[in-house]
Amino acid sequence: MIRTARSRLNIALLTAGIALSQTITVAGGDWEVIKVGGHDYLTVENVSSFYGLPAGVVARGEKMRFETVKNPLEFVSGSREAMINGARSWLCFPLIEQDGKYLVSRTDVAKTIEPLVRPHRVSNVGSVQTIVLDPGHGGYDKGQVSRYGNEKDFALDVARKLRPLLQAKGLRVIMTREGDYFVPLEVRAKIANAARNSIFVSIHFNATNDDPNATGFEIFSFTPRGAPSTSDTALTSSSFNTQPGSGVDAQSMALSACIYHSLIGHIPEYDRGIKRARFAVLRLTKVPAVLIEGGFLTERGECKMIANEDWRGKLAAAISVGIENYRALGVKKQPPMLVADYRKQSCSPLRSFRESAAAL
Ligand SMILES: [Zn+2]
Numbered sequence: 001m002i003r004t005a006r007s008r009l010n011i012a013l014l015t016a017g018i019a020l021s022q023t024i025t026v027a028g029g030d031w032e033v034i035k036v037g038g039h040d041y042l043t044v045e046n047v048s049s050f051y052g053l054p055a056g057v058v059a060r061g062e063k064m065r066f067e068t069v070k071n072p073l074e075f076v077s078g079s080r081e082a083m084i085n086g087a088r089s090w091l092c093f094p095l096i097e098q099d100g101k102y103l104v105s106r107t108d109v110a111k112t113i114e115p116l117v118r119p120h121r122v123s124n125v126g127s128v129q130t131i132v133l134d135p136g137h138g139g140y141d142k143g144q145v146s147r148y149g150n151e152k153d154f155a156l157d158v159a160r161k162l163r164p165l166l167q168a169k170g171l172r173v174i175m176t177r178e179g180d181y182f183v184p185l186e187v188r189a190k191i192a193n194a195a196r197n198s199i200f201v202s203i204h205f206n207a208t209n210d211d212p213n214a215t216g217f218e219i220f221s222f223t224p225r226g227a228p229s230t231s232d233t234a235l236t237s238s239s240f241n242t243q244p245g246s247g248v249d250a251q252s253m254a255l256s257a258c259i260y261h262s263l264i265g266h267i268p269e270y271d272r273g274i275k276r277a278r279f280a281v282l283r284l285t286k287v288p289a290v291l292i293e294g295g296f297l298t299e300r301g302e303c304k305m306i307a308n309e310d311w312r313g314k315l316a317a318a319i320s321v322g323i324e325n326y327r328a329l330g331v332k333k334q335p336p337m338l339v340a341d342y343r344k345q346s347c348s349p350l351r352s353f354r355e356s357a358a359a360l
Contacts, residue, residue: 088273119254126330148307189284216270259322265342
């Protein structure tokens with residue numbers, strides 16, 4: 001078990017470069033905590049040996065893809081980008097190099113690596129009876145408008161396809177909207193908070209003005225206390241210190257991992273990664289919550305695919321397998337299926353979770 005550093009960070013001190021180290025013993029292994037500017041770091045070597053997972057560090061700017069990455073833990077020097085068990089995963093803080101050692105922040109070991117590598121060890125993980133499906137936007141809020149249709153309609157259709165798949169697994173499903181009308185974000189969160197043993201799954205499609213070629217899947221859960229969101233590039237100390245965290249941070253991360261591995265394991269879309277954000281629906285929900293971005297409506301080819309009803313059915317099926325894997329964490333206390341496990345299965349259409357598990 002790793003004790004979580006809950007102290008507030010002073011990012012200004014990070015650059016001061018004052019280093020001292022101390023060895024502490026926690027259950028399961030020795031952690032050598034290295035202080036850099038008042039912030040705790042651990043060596044990549046230490047993390048690797050603790051989890052018994054080979055780790056590598058690639059040079060800054062090197063492209064990492066599932067096919068090229070060799071180690072279960074792969075970091076990028078000077079970057080927040082990492083590949084954890086074959087899925088791109090974004091750290092809160094960049095990997096730093098000091099005295100010939102690569103250092104990863106203690107916050108990331110506790111808040112990112114631990115729930116991604118051992119989601120089955122997260123407390124209260126998987127105890128779920130109700131899935132609150134949240135199709136993004138609705139009514140006057142069309143979301144992204146594309147030549148093939150609107151985000152609000154695609155999101156609702158995926159939720160409608162997903163509902164019977166989850167019900168068939170014995171789960172109760174509540175939708176935050178059943179039709180084409182707008183529901184305020186705080187009401188969506190309230191619906192999830194009022195349901196017993198619920199998880200919240202928000203469905204969206206992506207858009208960007210910056211890069212017309214941008215494609216791929218990404219998934220978000222709420223940014224931990226004292227950490228920046230993945231999209232924060234201008235790091236100021238105030239953005240780190242003033243934002244509260246979530247009591248179900250680790251469960252949300254485990255849910256992200258389960259759904260995301262199924263998504264990229266079943267559908268060959270670009271892997272943009274497991275990310276953090278302080279979106280209103282993630283901030284206001286008190287239950288494990290994720291927001292899925294199921295591809296870009298601003299990229300012509302991907303947009304056309306999203307507009308295809310069969311493809312949306314496939315997306316819904318992949319999400320349902322991910323949710324079932326999340327529930328299984330609580331029952332079996334075993335690691336969930338990973339992208340490599342899904343890809344090892346034949347490229348036949350999605351098999352049921354039971355068949356998938358039996359094939360392992
Ligand atoms: Zn949206």
